[in-house]
Amino acid sequence: MSTSQEHNHPLSLSGEIRMDTGVIINKCYQCGKCSAGCPVATEMDYPPSLVMRMLQTDNPDHLDKLLKSMSIWLCVSCEMCVTRCPMEIDIPTLMDYMRQKSIKAKKTNPQASKIISFHKSFLDSINYTGRLYEMGLIVDYKMRTGAMMQDVGVAPKMFAKGKLSPIPEIIRGRKKIAAIFNRIKNNNKEGIQ
Amino acid sequence: MKVGFYPGCSMKGGAREYQESVSALAKVFDIELVEIPDWNCCGATAAHNLSKELSLSLPARIMALAEKEGIVDIVVPCAACYNRLSITRHELAEDKSLSAKVSSIIDIKYEGSTNILNIIQFIDKYITDKLEEKVVKPFNYNTACYYGCLLVRPHSILKFDRVEDPQSMDVLVKKAGGTAIDWAFKTECCGAGMSVSRTDTVARLSGNIMKDAADRAAEVVVVACPMCHSNLDMRRPEINKFLNEKIDIPVLYISQVLGLAVGLDAKTLGLNRHMTEVNLPQKPVKEDVVPEAAKKIVNSQKLEA
Numbered sequence: 001m002s003t004s005q006e007h008n009h010p011l012s013l014s015g016e017i018r019m020d021t022g023v024i025i026n027k028c029y030q031c032g033k034c035s036a037g038c039p040v041a042t043e044m045d046y047p048p049s050l051v052m053r054m055l056q057t058d059n060p061d062h063l064d065k066l067l068k069s070m071s072i073w074l075c076v077s078c079e080m081c082v083t084r085c086p087m088e089i090d091i092p093t094l095m096d097y098m099r100q101k102s103i104k105a106k107k108t109n110p111q112a113s114k115i116i117s118f119h120k121s122f123l124d125s126i127n128y129t130g131r132l133y134e135m136g137l138i139v140d141y142k143m144r145t146g147a148m149m150q151d152v153g154v155a156p157k158m159f160a161k162g163k164l165s166p167i168p169e170i171i172r173g174r175k176k177i178a179a180i181f182n183r184i185k186n187n188n189k190e191g192i193q
Numbered sequence: 194m195k196v197g198f199y200p201g202c203s204m205k206g207g208a209r210e211y212q213e214s215v216s217a218l219a220k221v222f223d224i225e226l227v228e229i230p231d232w233n234c235c236g237a238t239a240a241h242n243l244s245k246e247l248s249l250s251l252p253a254r255i256m257a258l259a260e261k262e263g264i265v266d267i268v269v270p271c272a273a274c275y276n277r278l279s280i281t282r283h284e285l286a287e288d289k290s291l292s293a294k295v296s297s298i299i300d301i302k303y304e305g306s307t308n309i310l311n312i313i314q315f316i317d318k319y320i321t322d323k324l325e326e327k328v329v330k331p332f333n334y335n336t337a338c339y340y341g342c343l344l345v346r347p348h349s350i351l352k353f354d355r356v357e358d359p360q361s362m363d364v365l366v367k368k369a370g371g372t373a374i375d376w377a378f379k380t381e382c383c384g385a386g387m388s389v390s391r392t393d394t395v396a397r398l399s400g401n402i403m404k405d406a407a408d409r410a411a412e413v414v415v416v417a418c419p420m421c422h423s424n425l426d427m428r429r430p431e432i433n434k435f436l437n438e439k440i441d442i443p444v445l446y447i448s449q450v451l452g453l454a455v456g457l458d459a460k461t462l463g464l465n466r467h468m469t470e471v472n473l474p475q476k477p478v479k480e481d482v483v484p485e486a487a488k489k490i491v492n493s494q495k496l497e498a
Contacts, residue, residue: 039382039398074391077238078382079346083356088349099242118390122239126251130233132202141389151389154427154468161466163207173231176300180254183298184246 013058021097027087028052034081034091044071048081048091051098067102073112117144127181130171135164196319197264197307198226199255201274201419202234207427208271208419210463214448215270215312217461221327221452222320226268229259235277238386249291250298252281256309257301266308268315270448272418273385275311276343276351282309283350311344311353312417312447313361320451324368329456331370333476336450337411338362338373339402341421342382356380362415362447369454376409378402383424396431399424403432407440413473414444422446427468443471 014025028049035047046054046069054062066072072095081091102108108116121140125133142148158164171177196219204212219226232255241248256278259267269275285292286305296303310318340359348356357380363373381402384395403425406414416422425432426444433439444467452462464471 039384040394043394074394076342076382076385076387076394077241078342078385080342080380080382083346083348090347092347096241096245096248100244103243114390115387118386119239119242122237123243123247126234126236126240130231131205132234132237134202134206138389150392154430157468158207158427161468162209163466165206169202169205171231171233173233177233177251177254179300180250180298181247184244184250187246187298 013055013063017055017094017097021090021093023090023094023097025052025055025089025094027089028056029087031086033084033086037080037084038075039078039080040074040076044074045069046071048075051094052089052091055094064107066098067105067107068109070109070111072098072102073109073115114145114147117141120144123181125168127178128174129168130174130177131169133165133168135166136168194223194319195225195227196315197259197262197267198228199232199259199267199269199274199278200228201269201271203271203419203423207423210466211270211419211422211446211448213461213463214446214452214457215268217457218320218448218452218455221455221457222323224319227262227264229255229264229267230262232258235274237273237277241277246295246298248277249281249284249295252278253285253295253303254299254301256282256305256307257296257299257303259307260304261301264307266310266315266318268310268312270312270315270417271420272311272341272344273420275309278309279351280347282307313344313365314353316365316447316451317361321365321368324365324451324455327455328368328370330454332366332450332454334371334412334473335374335410336366336371337376337406337409337414338366338379338447339383339406339414339416339421339425340379341416341418342380342385343420344417345380362417365447366415366450369451371450371454374409374411376405376411378405383421385420385424388420388424388428392428392431393435395424395428396435399428400432400435403429403440403442404436406442411442413450414442415447415450416444417447429469441469443467443469443473445471 018024030049032049035041035049038048041047054066075095077092079092118141121137125137200212236248236251269278345354345356345359354361366373382398384398387394422444449462
């Protein structure tokens, strides 16, 4: 995949998005079906169709608002928008792109910290054991967010039902998984998307 | 018959009963599920939200390990894992240079020769033909089949079932002797991975799903995804609080429904592990839907009475 740096003239935002993700935002003609079907649109600061319009304007202020928005973190990747889009615009891929751009630019919305912490705790678990260790994830998440009391009521029942394991499953190739994480980290340092 | 098996992390923890019921069902039909050795997590939502490379590399390693074992069909009962593996398979098939790059990241050659099956595709390929003759205890309940998001979307890649009104699970429930009800929330999102970080959102979305199922007199909701299950089942107290009413409809995996129909007992299928208690009422079997094998049992019971 090529990046905008390879070109001599600066790309528009829509050009950059197309280069990096293959998504053509200019296809959107604001029918609003994505926002109508989106399960979390009512909680978003900018619903999906407005995100599309703001990106189309190529206005840096609009991009800044989106990178700082809750919308990009509230998106649950349910794929309803792209399913109903008459132009089949891959909005979920665009949302992934915006999230990663927001983290790189250090512009993440403070209210999204719990969601981001959960994702980071999740990836840490994979990095250390090769698999998701649910107990470890919850403890790590609580340490990150300070939400110590959350869901303490449900844990004993889950234990009794055999749904929570006190011991993580550690795979033999866990060092190979850690190596995958390291290679990706190093690749990104060199500026490869 | 041997089929590759990728359980995924939740089936080793919070969704143990899903693995238990899939394994028990496979056994009934003489299918040997071969777990991919040393498999890792698919990365789920966290990986594709935070890193595109990671979201492709983790599933690619799983499939590459299966290739080394000579496995072709991999059954992936978790809809979320199925989705990530299928998308990775698709993206790497479309872009050879990306595929080579991912091979170097995971340090195993990825060929792309595996075939990813969700739980329903697996059942349809290996079980459905023989299902009806094995049904001894028809699952005679009004059943709301809930497909959720990741089993059917994005259609352009998964190409599985109808995208707005899927039918594959309904057909299985009918073959098991049940009634698949018509309802509106088959493919609405349950709130997915927000269960911990945005519990209120999950209570609202899953609440709307359970409310519609209850309004249409469903006696049971059937799912094919551990994440959907945990939101509809484990989050029931939050759902009931959101709805301000008490809904006690149990949520079963499709493998548990078919398992019950072919005569497996509740404990083998892990029904006792659900957070919302499973108390299905005993019902007289409708004559017109009873397969031959079950008729004999019913008739002998009638004679005794």
